[in-house]
Amino acid sequence: xxRNEEYDPATDRxxxxxxxxxxxxxxxxxxxNGKIYTxxxxxxxxxxxxGTDVFEYDPASDTxxxxxxLxxxxxxxxTAVIGGKIHVFGGRGxxxxxxHDACGL
Numbered sequence: 394x395x396r397n398e399e400y401d402p403a404t405d406r407x408x409x410x411x412x413x414x415x416x417x418x419x420x421x422x423x424x425x426n427g428k429i430y431t432x433x434x435x436x437x438x439x440x441x442x443x444g445t446d447v448f449e450y451d452p453a454s455d456t457x458x459x460x461x462x463l464x465x466x467x468x469x470x471x472t473a474v475i476g477g478k479i480h481v482f483g484g485r486g487x488x489x490x491x492x493h494d495a496c497g498l
Contacts, residue, residue, distance in 0.1 A: 395415065411450075414459070432481050
């Protein structure tokens, strides 16, 4: 499901926001300069169907935009932000059993 919801701890309430352009699970996430970035993820169950999609979400305008794709399909990745740059590590490939050591952006 491409669901995107926002939680406000002050009011203890949820509200629907613009849905993700592509439904994914096990995607990587990073936060830079108030924007949320999503990386890869799976479209099928059991860690299959990894994608290369990268999207940027701007909570202020409630909009998504596509960014440069990953060089290889990945899901279940780790992410880190250092010096304003996002690093994407490890993950699983397009087929069950495909594993990767690292991929930097």
